[in-house]
Amino acid sequence: MPVMSYINAITLAMKEEMERDEKVFVLGEDVGKKGGVFKATAGLYDQFGENRVIDTPLAESAIAGVGIGAAMYGMKPIAEFQFADFIMPAVNQIISEASRIRYRSNNDWSCPIVFRAPFGGGVHGALYHSQSVEAVFANQPGLKIVIPSTPYDAKGLLKAAVRDPDPVMFFEHKRAYRLIKGEVPEDDYTVEIGKADVKREGEDITVITYGLAVHFALQAAERLAEDGISVHVLDLRTIYPLDKEAIIEAAKKTGKVLLVTEDNKEGSIIGEVAAIIAENCLFDLDAPIQRLAGPDVPAMPYAPTMEKFFMINPDKVEKAMRDLAEF
Amino acid sequence: MPVMSYINAITLAMKEEMERDEKVFVLGEDVGKKGGVFKATAGLYDQFGENRVIDTPLAESAIAGVGIGAAMYGMKPIAEFQFADFIMPAVNQIISEASRIRYRSNNDWSCPIVFRAPFGGGVHGALYHSQSVEAVFANQPGLKIVIPSTPYDAKGLLKAAVRDPDPVMFFEHKRAYRLIKGEVPEDDYTVEIGKADVKREGEDITVITYGLAVHFALQAAERLAEDGISVHVLDLRTIYPLDKEAIIEAAKKTGKVLLVTEDNKEGSIIGEVAAIIAENCLFDLDAPIQRLAGPDVPAMPYAPTMEKFFMINPDKVEKAMRDLAEF
């Protein structure tokens, strides 16, 4: 199987879907000739032309809104937001419109659109190029929110998102783009939206997380393994709606749960994960449900000292895991 | 003490604050001559004139953004959104701007603004005039989110919000406006933002909630009391950042916790409340943490059958309380 980077898996998914179905098209800022500021759409403009790889004006509510209109007509738009931070002007279109179109029309209309955006920190992006914004949307039935951690999942989930009959938000960790590499099959496959994935089997403690933090957890798990501590790692992959069964199963398995997110702690999606566990398998727990997250400050600063202080990393995850294992 | 309705307490708070400090002013759609679609600003236009009670164009991002500019200058704007549902176009200004101004400027600038909006259902408002939107904002350090349940709290908290040096979102339950009446002192008082309030002392089970649901819980508690079940009711009042100590104390007190919100269940703010309890006092619990909430559908429908199905009410709260008490 070819090994490729996370971003290449994403580009490939779009390319294959556009080849497969001419209703699929891409729109966003600088997605054309430039191929996107991170190069996620590199090559698509040359292959599919400016009618299917559309450089839009700098106006996110229009990117979302025009995409929604096209989706209602029956197209399969992939709308790119340059940074997750810049989705905010489009929140009305996403929450009030995309997520409610099927429901409010009693199943008469639908809105099969994918909203892609790079998110996450650790790239000297400062307050507005580093944020985790998923919690803003993770309370909107009608939406699905996907955050892949590996190239394999990225390709398979993005293809599933494009084929999904409902709106899907697809967040890509920008630091994973080139950092994370992995095997990606050559054949056409999809990964089911809504299903979490056990990324490591273990017996002593359970870590539940998503995005780049999955890799931090896996690295830390290796270190704990050296000391004979066995860590179970569940990658949520779809963070809304959550895969409740998988969460409950993973929590029950070890009875000690650490939840990890790069987002600010209070109000992040791991709060909901904790609630699901506390509601469904409280008596299976041997320790309080631990959470490791960013501090409750608006967003991570630019200066390396403060950025590092904010960001979770394998060391911080390792420490939290050891504390929990010793509980 | 005079008895007044929830909405009159809100109007009075604005009136008194505008009399006290000429930097306080109101802006929003139809807040002037009409006095607001719910009449929350009734009388203010006549008393303070069109320069301090400003009918804005129909443009929520401008209402927020212009208000933020005025607040940075040193004014104390109270920006009204006609319905909480219509805050969505202003999310970028609220989240990217208001909530980050102090932090991003390293304490050089600040943004003392109040964003008021009626929220909540049970008024035949259908999908877009019934929503609970607080979860969209309850992950943004720099913001405070207040949801009073009684006229006393409404007046005291709104006055505190106006005097607060930071941005405060102030959600008023539109069904409480005329339904809920209570005693409100004539003197100038404030209620501290960030503090939950025990609305009923009890020993057997704890209900933690906010907004109109506080009243549902209190009504249901009366009924349970007749059967000798003693219910402790904590009103969160500030739902972001949460009053962790009060939550932990209330949970520990009875060991059986029911969390109630009118919002959709998954991703609502009671998930965070559950997480705080599960993280801090898991071993004090005698039952799983129960949650009663709206179903996970985009928003409540208009038809009375479906609206009733969606909305929580005293009966549903009572049932959930009895189930928990019997656990």
Add this chain to the structure above:
Amino acid sequence: MANRHKKLGLTNDDLLNMYETMLMARRVDERMWLLNRAGKIPFVISCQGQEATQIGAAFALDNTKDYIAPYYRDLGVVLHFGMTPKELMLSAFAKAEDPNSGGRQMPGHFGQKKNRILTGSSPVTTQLPHAVGVALAGKMSGEDFITFTTLGEGSSNQGDFHEGLNFAGVHKLPVITVVENNKYAISVPLDRQVAAKQVSDRAASYGMPGVTVDGNDPLEVYKAVKEAADRARNGEGPSLIEAVSSRMTAHSSDDDHRAYRSADELEAQKSTDPILTFGAYLKENGVLNDDLEKEINDRVMEIVNEATDYAENAPYADPESALKYVYAEGGEE
């Protein structure tokens, strides 16, 4: 009054058709107010005063293939696009059979896929980028339909107006936007809403033609929209049309406009009631007479009565059906 409709290519029958549709819109709307005041339906939001704009515009489109993204007052527009009075009444009563939303949304939140009426919401102006998106999709697919969207003048201050029309302008998409300027946004009058001299001046911002027409005259509106439609079908891109008329009711059944509009103003606008003035035009041009007028009115009233009875007696959706259609079920699209 000179005969102006021949020049526009409209026959007498076309005109009677327009008149009857305008009257239907008015009578359905009036009925809803009665039902509201009788406590039978919780909410109404009216087309009254804007029927000429709506019917003039809708008749200039091709209701067999064009797509529309109407706003909440567009009862007249959706009637011409195939929504029936019965369906409108089912929506007013929030009954399960309502094709717009199965009783999930308030009346005025139109949507009906088979008639290419996009589903609408309450936050204003969000429909405008949708109309642009459908036009983009049509262009990409090589179809020759055009899209049509409407909004109030207050709503033309929303960011989505600007962003959507600029997108349409840059990509020269076949979208017609009609601003139904009734001079109020709830209580806020035009001069506190729109800083432009006229709303149509905004067209220049988007490189498209803009005109202001008398929204009380269906023929003027028809002419402007027809020209825009011809341009759009010719690949000449979008247009913005402002049609100025009056809001003859309060903003909605929850409003009392006497608090912010003078009695004189309310009285004065009765003279421009488009049902009356268009009726007068028809009579002066020999298209309508008293007998025919009565015949039409009777026919309309019978339909309105039947629609009301049917809808009133129709069932609500089951409570649990509130759980349906959050996502596609069982492999459907």
Add this chain to the structure above:
Amino acid sequence: MANRHKKLGLTNDDLLNMYETMLMARRVDERMWLLNRAGKIPFVISCQGQEATQIGAAFALDNTKDYIAPYYRDLGVVLHFGMTPKELMLSAFAKAEDPNSGGRQMPGHFGQKKNRILTGSSPVTTQLPHAVGVALAGKMSGEDFITFTTLGEGSSNQGDFHEGLNFAGVHKLPVITVVENNKYAISVPLDRQVAAKQVSDRAASYGMPGVTVDGNDPLEVYKAVKEAADRARNGEGPSLIEAVSSRMTAHSSDDDHRAYRSADELEAQKSTDPILTFGAYLKENGVLNDDLEKEINDRVMEIVNEATDYAENAPYADPESALKYVYAEGGEE
């Protein structure tokens, strides 16, 4: 070249002052690129090519009382409003002493209360309604300052542009908006961004005067902004000015513009470099000569060098200080 500055009421000293500030902006910016390419600072976003617009505009304001809401390229504007090269370098190095943000934000995110520079963010155009809000506050408080805000032409497509300027227009607020049109929004050229013939056509949407001027000529920009400022101070309301110039660098240090701009285009724009053309104007009018030019350049370079050294050696904020200033601490405002 005729002497055009006397008519504007500008003395030779004023002009030298403008020239030196333009040069300072250019040299600080160039230094940042060097530092970036040497791996010493992670990011730069440039003013290069827009100095004439920025200095021409800033000098037409009162930098002792007016408020500004600049955008990320406005190094020239903030210099004239009192931010020092040292402070700018502290920001580039993200050091604790950076007055903009204490190293929390990227360079180009200006803010300094003592100089009435509003704090800015990354999402474009949000500053525009803020400038309108400050103008509203000033009017309410009976103050006679005006507010000034800038943005790129691509950013003029954001909803906040429309909503903010309409608010200013309705309330006739003393706000001057300058669109610095450098013909690109990252890789997207003007004709794929703005459907209007020119950005200043958008002024009519908001009932305010709009002009387009040569943004490479500081005197033309000065004249337009001065007239707008006089109007604003006279209670005549807001203005929109479009200043057309070129972006002489890639969008930012993360971009390579050769991927979407031809070599010819990049070569051609060198001839309109405002530092050169304004220098030439000054020499032709006897305001500048080679000696003075060298003296100014040396002075500027010395300041830039000192600023760089100082900033490079200054400490970062403590890691834990990231926790500070989420909310007001201890009763402060």
